[in-house]
Amino acid sequence: MRVATNTFYDNAAYAIQLAQSRLVRAQTEISSNSKLQTAADNPTDAVQVLRISQLLSENTQYRGASDVARNRLELEETALSRMGELAKRARELTVQLGNDSLSTGARRGIGAEADALLRSMAALANTQDADGARMFAGNFTSTTPVQSFVSQTDGKTYWTYNGDETARLIRVSNTRQLPTASPGSQVFFDVASPVLDAGGNPVLDASGNPVKDSVFAVLQDLVAAAQTPAPVSVGPQIQNVLGRLANFEDRLVTERASVGAFLNEIDAVQLAIEDSDFSLKGLKSALKDVDLAEAITRFTQQQTVLQATQQSFVRIQGLSLFNYLQTGG
Amino acid sequence: MSFAGVTEAGLSGIYAAGTQLATASHNISNASLEGYHRQVVVLTPREPQLRNGFFVGNGVDVQTVQRVFDSFIDQQLRDASADTAFLDTLELQTGQVDAALSSDQASLLPTVQSFFTALSAVAASPTSTPARQLVISNGSVMADRFASLQDRLNSIRRGVEDGISSAVSDLNSFALQLAKINDLVQQSALDTRGLPAADLLDQRDTLVNKISGLVNASVVYRADGSATVSVADGRALVEGNAARPIGASFNPEFPAEKVITVTVGDTTTFLRDSAITGGRIGALLEVRNKTLNFADGQLGRIAVAITSAINVQHQRGFDQNGVGGARLFQDQTDIGTATPSARNNINSTAVLAGAIVDASQLTGLYYGFDFDGTTWRITSSDGRFVAPTITPGDPADPERPDPAKTYYEFEGLRIAMSGVAVAGDHFDLRPTAGLAGGMVLNSDIAKNPRLIAASSSSDPRATGDGNNAQAMADIQRSTGAIGGANTLAEGYSQLASTVGVQAASAKTRNAAQTALVQQLKSQQQAVSGINLDEEAANLLRYQQAYQASSKLIALAGRLLDSILAIN
Numbered sequence: 001m002r003v004a005t006n007t008f009y010d011n012a013a014y015a016i017q018l019a020q021s022r023l024v025r026a027q028t029e030i031s032s033n034s035k036l037q038t039a040a041d042n043p044t045d046a047v048q049v050l051r052i053s054q055l056l057s058e059n060t061q062y063r064g065a066s067d068v069a070r071n072r073l074e075l076e077e078t079a080l081s082r083m084g085e086l087a088k089r090a091r092e093l094t095v096q097l098g099n100d101s102l103s104t105g106a107r108r109g110i111g112a113e114a115d116a117l118l119r120s121m122a123a124l125a126n127t128q129d130a131d132g133a134r135m136f137a138g139n140f141t142s143t144t145p146v147q148s149f150v151s152q153t154d155g156k157t158y159w160t161y162n163g164d165e166t167a168r169l170i171r172v173s174n175t176r177q178l179p180t181a182s183p184g185s186q187v188f189f190d191v192a193s194p195v196l197d198a199g200g201n202p203v204l205d206a207s208g209n210p211v212k213d214s215v216f217a218v219l220q221d222l223v224a225a226a227q228t229p230a231p232v233s234v235g236p237q238i239q240n241v242l243g244r245l246a247n248f249e250d251r252l253v254t255e256r257a258s259v260g261a262f263l264n265e266i267d268a269v270q271l272a273i274e275d276s277d278f279s280l281k282g283l284k285s286a287l288k289d290v291d292l293a294e295a296i297t298r299f300t301q302q303q304t305v306l307q308a309t310q311q312s313f314v315r316i317q318g319l320s321l322f323n324y325l326q327t328g329g
Numbered sequence: 330m331s332f333a334g335v336t337e338a339g340l341s342g343i344y345a346a347g348t349q350l351a352t353a354s355h356n357i358s359n360a361s362l363e364g365y366h367r368q369v370v371v372l373t374p375r376e377p378q379l380r381n382g383f384f385v386g387n388g389v390d391v392q393t394v395q396r397v398f399d400s401f402i403d404q405q406l407r408d409a410s411a412d413t414a415f416l417d418t419l420e421l422q423t424g425q426v427d428a429a430l431s432s433d434q435a436s437l438l439p440t441v442q443s444f445f446t447a448l449s450a451v452a453a454s455p456t457s458t459p460a461r462q463l464v465i466s467n468g469s470v471m472a473d474r475f476a477s478l479q480d481r482l483n484s485i486r487r488g489v490e491d492g493i494s495s496a497v498s499d500l501n502s503f504a505l506q507l508a509k510i511n512d513l514v515q516q517s518a519l520d521t522r523g524l525p526a527a528d529l530l531d532q533r534d535t536l537v538n539k540i541s542g543l544v545n546a547s548v549v550y551r552a553d554g555s556a557t558v559s560v561a562d563g564r565a566l567v568e569g570n571a572a573r574p575i576g577a578s579f580n581p582e583f584p585a586e587k588v589i590t591v592t593v594g595d596t597t598t599f600l601r602d603s604a605i606t607g608g609r610i611g612a613l614l615e616v617r618n619k620t621l622n623f624a625d626g627q628l629g630r631i632a633v634a635i636t637s638a639i640n641v642q643h644q645r646g647f648d649q650n651g652v653g654g655a656r657l658f659q660d661q662t663d664i665g666t667a668t669p670s671a672r673n674n675i676n677s678t679a680v681l682a683g684a685i686v687d688a689s690q691l692t693g694l695y696y697g698f699d700f701d702g703t704t705w706r707i708t709s710s711d712g713r714f715v716a717p718t719i720t721p722g723d724p725a726d727p728e729r730p731d732p733a734k735t736y737y738e739f740e741g742l743r744i745a746m747s748g749v750a751v752a753g754d755h756f757d758l759r760p761t762a763g764l765a766g767g768m769v770l771n772s773d774i775a776k777n778p779r780l781i782a783a784s785s786s787s788d789p790r791a792t793g794d795g796n797n798a799q800a801m802a803d804i805q806r807s808t809g810a811i812g813g814a815n816t817l818a819e820g821y822s823q824l825a826s827t828v829g830v831q832a833a834s835a836k837t838r839n840a841a842q843t844a845l846v847q848q849l850k851s852q853q854q855a856v857s858g859i860n861l862d863e864e865a866a867n868l869l870r871y872q873q874a875y876q877a878s879s880k881l882i883a884l885a886g887r888l889l890d891s892i893l894a895i896n
Contacts, residue, residue: 001855002855002856002860002863003854003860004367004854004855004857004859005360005858005859005861005862006360006854006858006859007851007854007855010850010854011847011851014843014847037428037432038424038427039430039431039825039828039830040423040424040431040828040830040832040833040836041833043826046431046825046829050438050818050821051822053439054438054816054818057442057443057446058805058806060442060446061445061446061449061450061802064449064450064453065449065450065453068450068453068454069453131456131457132456133454133793134793137793138793139784139786139791139792139794140788140790140792140793141456141793142456142790142792143790164790166794168795169799170795171449171452171799171802177799320865321862321865321866322861325865325868325869
């Protein structure tokens with residue numbers, strides 16, 4: 001075939017450009033460690049990568065949410081465990097108070113400790129979490145959930161719940177919303193038992209709602225019983241306090257069991273998130289990351305091609321019959 | 330035998346060899362010129378003379394200088410080069426849109442994800458001010474990213490529109506040059522009895538090639554050597570020595586878009602884009618109509634799907650003061666009125682006012698409205714007839730209260746038709762185009778994160794209620810958010826992959842086409858290109874022929890001398 005001189009140059013330029021663009025492509029992939037610079041490089045894989053990044057972002061959300069839920073449940077667990085110890089001590093004090101040989105002074109001493117227990121118990125019920133939210137107030141997290149008031153009618157101290165009845169839910173997976181921190185009304189109060197005054201009428205709070213029996217009312221009754229001067233028997237009060245205290249301790253145990261179950265569930269959720277993250281990241285890397293060994297080999301190969309093309313071009317370009325033509329001859 | 334014959338033959342040989350030397354020199358000096366065809370001298374023996382009953386040769390004649398030319402290969406190369414011009418532009422421009430939508434730095438999705446992650450953090454800790462603040466800042470980052478992506482699309486669009494104008498002005502300038510060359514070709518054909526100058530034909534063909542690199546052109550070569558070039562369904566661009574330039578004007582219906590025009594006398598006709606294919610202009614129109622308009626509509630669709638769904642949910646919730654939520658983003662549901670066609674009847678008073686009623690049902694497509702005398706026919710940009718629900722206005726209907734209007738509802742839109750339309754009226758509406766640039770956070774809420782309606786309880790004490798924030802965060806996972814069937818991320822994936830496929834296809838086609846052009850170019854050059862070694866050899870050959878012919882004249886002189894010497 002007849003070859004035009006231009007064809008040498010054109011073909012060399014074309015081959016050099018081709019080799020250079022492949023070289024640049026390999027170089028870009030190596031330096032960015034990414035096969036997918038834009039979707040055009042591989043639309044199918046690019047869509048997969050977007051889908052994976054969406055799932056990874058959901059995992060991040062759930063990891064954050066489950067961390068918040070864990071912190072809150074662990075805080076609740078600590079408060080409940082401390083309350084359990086206080087209740088145990090209260091039971092010991094109640095039993096001691098049952099000893100009819102105690103002096104008035106000894107009863108007062110027990111009363112003072114019971115009063116301190118009552119304040120600690122109330123403080124724990126009003127615990128705040130890291131955000132300053134009251135743990136046991138349901139959604140009314142800025143409201144102090146457990147408060148006392150002194151009745152105008154009989155001068156006694158009563159305890160009321162001011163939070164709401166909702167367990168706060170946190171979404172920790174596509175399918176699961178976990179309750180974190182039960183409302184105090186469920187843990188500390190017995191909604192079925194209204195507190196009655198001396199006349200047998202329900203006691204009403206400032207808003208006119210009936211006051212419910214609670215661990216605070218129990219401890220308040222223990223404090224009151226301890227005020228009874230010796231040797232008047234406090235036997236009936238003691239029996240009453242012990243019975244209601246046991247009821248409250250049962251509630252604590254149940255509540256702690258469910259908190260423990262939720263914490264286990266969070267462990268499982270977080271494990272699932274880690275697993276899913278691991279496999280998604282692996283998949284994403286397989287789709288997107290460069291096989292460096294392959295890319296570097298390709299780079300070197302293209303470099304060799306480019307050099308060979310350039311060298312052969314220079315050689316061919318030097319060949320010309322005009323080099324041998326004698327002028328003036 | 331005649332001495333004069335020897336001299337004549339010698340002279341004709343000198344003349345022929347001189348012409349050949351000149352042509353070889355011409356070939357050498359034009360060797361690298363684009364579009365140049367190798368020229369050769371066509372020689373014929375001179376008519377012999379009848380003398381004493383037989384013919385005696387009389388030397389050589391230069392019949393013509395012609396180019397070596399294979400019209401079949403040249404036409405193949407011209408068509409393939411025009412395709413390359415088309416694909417080069419297509420690859421470059423779709424590549425830009427692709428990079429804007431899917432390069433790591435520009436990608437939109439991470440900012441959307443961060444916004445929803447911030448909402449889910451507020452759902453878990455609604456009392457946390459930093460968590461609320463993060464919704465505001467991540468919301469602004471997301472809105473900024475949408476806006477900057479819209480900006481990028483707009484700037485690519487401006488580049489495309491400017492490209493159309495400059496390509497049209499190139500086209501007109503080539504057309505004028507070709508008309509002049511046609512004139513010269515015709516003249517030279519007259520001067521040479523139908524054999525126009527080879528160099529003029531080269532110039533003619535080069536211009537024809539340049540024109541077909543700009544737009545699909547059909548070319549007819551006349552007997553006089555002139556080229557008639559027509560574009561866009563047979564409109565003559567160049568005919569003989571006359572050029573009829575085309576124009577690029579702003580489309581009165583979409584002032585950001587250029588449309589190709591043809592002016593005859595005082596009448597300017599707007600050509601349909603579909604009439605212009607191929608070449609740089611065809612590629613620019615295709616990028617605008619298929620890639621940019623698609624991306625613009627889809628991006629707006631995703632933006633408004635987010636803002637509408639978030640706004641609706643936010644308005645269901647309550648802020649930290651127990652007050653019902655306002656819109657978290659500025660409302661984008663009023664999409665203005667459809668643009669009337671410039672061809673509409675002057676008596677038409679129709680107004681088509683659009684609103685988005687269900688962002689999750691939007692298609693992101695464009696719609697055309699045609700009035701047939703009784704009702705409006707609606708066509709979507711993917712070529713479907715759309716069947717709307719038609720409801721006359723009724724004061725009792727709070728959604729459609731105006732009795733003077735008729736409400737057409739389809740695909741997430743409600744169009745209120747008012748005024749009097751005339752049969753043949755046409756309107757265009759691009760419901761979601763540009764909406765990505767209008768994603769803006771409510772400035773009151775941006776200043777005061779307490780106003781984020783995270784709670785689903787109106788009780789101001791319910792500060793720990795994050796249920797509404799959770800409901801907003803859940804929108805990210807909602808499979809009905811886009812087109813009623815996809816998540817937001819899937820909507821974006823579809824946009825990015827559709828443009829990615831367009832860019833990838835342009836790239837692949839262009840690579841194949843470039844290789845084909847390279848091959849055809851070698852073939853064409855094999856026929857018509859210059860080989861300098863060949864010319865060097867020719868130079869030697871013609872030089873020898875020249876020298877030999879010169880010797881003939883000297884010989885004739887010596888022969889005469891020897892006759893004269895007989896004495």
